[in-house]
Amino acid sequence: MGIWKILGVxxxxxxxxxLVKEWAYAGLFFVMTGAFASHLLSGDHSIQGLIGPFFQTVFIILSWYFRPANRKIILVN
Structure with a gap:
């Protein structure tokens, strides 16, 4: 997983x-939300176990949302 995260970044x-960037954002989002859910479902409710995946998910969403216009895929109908 670590190698794929580095390649995504x-x-x-x-x-x-x-298109590769969109897939990288999606992959990192799924990995971090999965890590957050795994901690919760395994009974690890400690702040140390939850804060990392939570903030990484927030940063991924913010990075995707505020990316420059020339890096966005625009669909034309």
Whole structure:
């Protein structure tokens, strides 16, 4: 998982490849929300176990939302 997370971050930082960036954002979002849910469902309600995945999910959402317009995929009907 660690290698795929690093590759996802690299994909987001490199110029171009808009579709790859969207998939990287989606993958990181699913991994972090899954980690958060896993901690909760396994009974780990400690702040140390929940704060990391929670804030990483927030940062992923903010990074995706505030990305520059030239990095957004625009669908034309």
């Amino acid at each position: 690299i994909a987001i930082l490199l110029p171009g490849f808009k």
